[in-house]
Amino acid sequence: MTDTTEKAAVEPAPGPAAPKPAPAPRTARLWRGATPWLFLLAPLTLLIVFTYAPIANMVAYSFTDWDGVSPELHYTGAENYAELFTRSDLFEVFWVSGYYLAASVVQIVAALYFATILSFNVRFRNFFKGVLFFPYLINGVAIGMVFLYFFQDGGTLDSVLSLLGVQTDRAWLGTPESANTSLAAVSVWRYLGLNFVLFLGAIQSIPGELYEAAELDGANRWHQFRHIIAPGIKPVLSLTVILSISGSLSVFEIPYIMTGGATGTETFVIQTVKLAFQFNKTGLASAAAVVLLLIVLAVTWVQRRLVPDEKVDLV
Amino acid sequence: MNRRTVLAMVTGALLLSACTGTGGSSKGAEAKAADDPSKVSGTITVLTHRTDLVQDGTMKKYAAEFNKAYPKVKVEFDGITDYEGEVKIRMNTENYGDVLMIPAVIEKKDYPRFFASLGSQAERGEKYRFTDYTTVDGKVYGQSPLGAVPGFIYNKKVWQRAGITDWPTTPDEFLDDLKAIKAKTDAIPYYTNFKDMWPLRQWTEVNGSVSCDEQATTRLAEGDPWAEGADLRTADTLLYDIVKSGLIEKDPTTTNWEASKPRIAKGEIATMWLGSWAVIQMRGAAKQAGADPVDIGFMPFPAQKNGTFCAVTLPDYNQAVNIHSEHKEAARAWIDWFTDKSGYAADNLALSPLKADPLPAILKPYEEAGVKLLDLDDSKGARVKSIDNQSEVGINKPDYRQDLVDLARGATKGSLDDFLDRLAKKWTETQASLGS
Numbered sequence: 097m098t099d100t101t102e103k104a105a106v107e108p109a110p111g112p113a114a115p116k117p118a119p120a121p122r123t124a125r126l127w128r129g130a131t132p133w134l135f136l137l138a139p140l141t142l143l144i145v146f147t148y149a150p151i152a153n154m155v156a157y158s159f160t161d162w163d164g165v166s167p168e169l170h171y172t173g174a175e176n177y178a179e180l181f182t183r184s185d186l187f188e189v190f191w192v193s194g195y196y197l198a199a200s201v202v203q204i205v206a207a208l209y210f211a212t213i214l215s216f217n218v219r220f221r222n223f224f225k226g227v228l229f230f231p232y233l234i235n236g237v238a239i240g241m242v243f244l245y246f247f248q249d250g251g252t253l254d255s256v257l258s259l260l261g262v263q264t265d266r267a268w269l270g271t272p273e274s275a276n277t278s279l280a281a282v283s284v285w286r287y288l289g290l291n292f293v294l295f296l297g298a299i300q301s302i303p304g305e306l307y308e309a310a311e312l313d314g315a316n317r318w319h320q321f322r323h324i325i326a327p328g329i330k331p332v333l334s335l336t337v338i339l340s341i342s343g344s345l346s347v348f349e350i351p352y353i354m355t356g357g358a359t360g361t362e363t364f365v366i367q368t369v370k371l372a373f374q375f376n377k378t379g380l381a382s383a384a385a386v387v388l389l390l391i392v393l394a395v396t397w398v399q400r401r402l403v404p405d406e407k408v409d410l411v
Numbered sequence: 412m413n414r415r416t417v418l419a420m421v422t423g424a425l426l427l428s429a430c431t432g433t434g435g436s437s438k439g440a441e442a443k444a445a446d447d448p449s450k451v452s453g454t455i456t457v458l459t460h461r462t463d464l465v466q467d468g469t470m471k472k473y474a475a476e477f478n479k480a481y482p483k484v485k486v487e488f489d490g491i492t493d494y495e496g497e498v499k500i501r502m503n504t505e506n507y508g509d510v511l512m513i514p515a516v517i518e519k520k521d522y523p524r525f526f527a528s529l530g531s532q533a534e535r536g537e538k539y540r541f542t543d544y545t546t547v548d549g550k551v552y553g554q555s556p557l558g559a560v561p562g563f564i565y566n567k568k569v570w571q572r573a574g575i576t577d578w579p580t581t582p583d584e585f586l587d588d589l590k591a592i593k594a595k596t597d598a599i600p601y602y603t604n605f606k607d608m609w610p611l612r613q614w615t616e617v618n619g620s621v622s623c624d625e626q627a628t629t630r631l632a633e634g635d636p637w638a639e640g641a642d643l644r645t646a647d648t649l650l651y652d653i654v655k656s657g658l659i660e661k662d663p664t665t666t667n668w669e670a671s672k673p674r675i676a677k678g679e680i681a682t683m684w685l686g687s688w689a690v691i692q693m694r695g696a697a698k699q700a701g702a703d704p705v706d707i708g709f710m711p712f713p714a715q716k717n718g719t720f721c722a723v724t725l726p727d728y729n730q731a732v733n734i735h736s737e738h739k740e741a742a743r744a745w746i747d748w749f750t751d752k753s754g755y756a757a758d759n760l761a762l763s764p765l766k767a768d769p770l771p772a773i774l775k776p777y778e779e780a781g782v783k784l785l786d787l788d789d790s791k792g793a794r795v796k797s798i799d800n801q802s803e804v805g806i807n808k809p810d811y812r813q814d815l816v817d818l819a820r821g822a823t824k825g826s827l828d829d830f831l832d833r834l835a836k837k838w839t840e841t842q843a844s845l846g847s
Contacts, residue, residue, distance in 0.1 A: 356813075375799075
């Protein structure tokens, strides 16, 4: 990652503004230099204690044969990594991510569509904004439970379809294909709101007079979208794509709660959790988690290289 | 990654390399039984997975009863819903109650580090069942307050309606009976509880019932569990055939354990492979659903050796004393009292941990049918566990049975023989790599 990431600005980049050297007494200068750090003390402590420290610990465990509870652990060097890369079956689960990747394309397009429509004057637009964003606020566990009933044999989905005159007799979570599609659809339902809000915010930061000028020039809605909105929200768009890809690689809670990884819905994270907590191979699982982290970082880096972050200049 | 992130990560790594070290390694303490109950004192905390009994006050009643014998001991309960997950983490500290149930993840060889010994096996084995499940180097570290016998829970009325009066004696006969149930009644012949996973894991407990061998666990450790005619192959083949013949619920991926209890009571479900511990729950559900609790029956695995059925006895969680406890005597007193005098096993219609006690009423039909109860020799239990984890086969985890069910109902492709052979290969290779 280059330092351009800071502009993406979703993670609160803790950056102190460089203090301007001012002609002041020494102590005052010292204080001025320390002030931003004092403010940063609380967030930095939280960040270190709850993010970086566990990661460091995880990296340390990945070089051991720890089982997660025994007081005895041995340093095994890179053995876990060697095992990880010699067992191709551990990486087969990434095929499942394909379903979620495909779903995130649908998700981004839909979010973009709704965000564009609702940024113009539409009746009940605040209501629709709420409706679209609401699923994102619900706890993932609750969503998993609700959708289990939804997909149940004779459950909500089947009843709704039969109201429409379609009699289905299928187990939605019954085969790997339909189970993964169903789970990916749930994930679209859940995360659409987040993308939507990001796009909406970006679109609304585009100055209104641009549309007026465009309309005077005879541009229709599609032209406006093509030449004003799309270039205007490009940074947010590329951020969303990054988030979607890394999200697709690390899908966890929805399949874990709904199927537990059965019927070919196991993702890499579920597999890691099972290695750690089911087979007590905490060392190997830590190595798998480190590898996933590296994969996500690598994908992000490649993406930033392919789509560099340009400064948006509409006017 | 920018410079600041790297800096923070390095700081974190430095901070934590200090914390990764392990705590004390005290080993070999003993929790002795007190001579005079009136002198034992202290406040002890009991960790338990029975949150239901903590909430409805049953545990308090046991404690009050206990106080009649040990007036100076105060017992507090800590009911934990996700028992395995939470206690495992707490056991990284010294603070995991005074009395606790030994989590399944703790390796047997580590027992002396975590728990105080309750005495020698030679001595305890005379009186109690299940002692070898917690024995390390001749010393016992835990005691299960109750035992169970695995078996099929079935709805007697449904089975009768299908015209079946006798217990099936072979897997084929069992399969035919289920087919008859499907043909003659509206009930689901067999309910897998696929989505809740752990009920599928119970199939491993068939081990011992087919061969009628007390050394069944040892044979898991040393032989191939999926060899022709071996216990697990017989069990897995039966499960496969049941699913393959379409004798299970229509959509196993969305089953619901809690909802399945009243359904078997009402006769919507005919059979489930669980254990004698489930009978009391099913009868409770029957009462609530307005069905007759007596309809819930219990039968052994359909296999006979020399004309008799066999069934194994299995311990529940084993209670142990925390080695760091400051009131080991009081903790020991609780375990002894709870095992010998509380009536906990009888209250749960379960097998008593005392060898001298009679069988519970649930197992009366077993007694009448002459089912032979086996106390499995668990001296190789730890090895079986480590083979299981190391090979990632998971005979004690739900995944492989879920895969088996998926295979049988055609959600994944392949043949049963290949599937079982693959498991056998992983298992025996790990056996070889672990040495003996």
